[in-house]
Amino acid sequence: MDGCQEARNAITIREIPCPRCGESMELFIKDGFLAADAICDSCGYVIPAGSNE
Numbered sequence: 001m002d003g004c005q006e007a008r009n010a011i012t013i014r015e016i017p018c019p020r021c022g023e024s025m026e027l028f029i030k031d032g033f034l035a036a037d038a039i040c041d042s043c044g045y046v047i048p049a050g051s052n053e
Contacts, residue, residue, distance in 0.1 A: 015027070020040065021042050021045070026038065027053065033050055033053065034051045
């Protein structure tokens with residue numbers, strides 16, 4: 001059961017194109033939701049923490 005809890009708490013990093021400018025953005029995903037705000041370095045577009053991936 002210890003492995004199950006560790007897997008549940010794991011954060012996955014995923015890169016997607018920014019919906020506004022198309023540059024790459026990093027998403028930190030935990031349990032299918034963003035663990036932190038994703039902010040585009042190029043244009044400042046924000047996908048808020050807690051959003052569904």
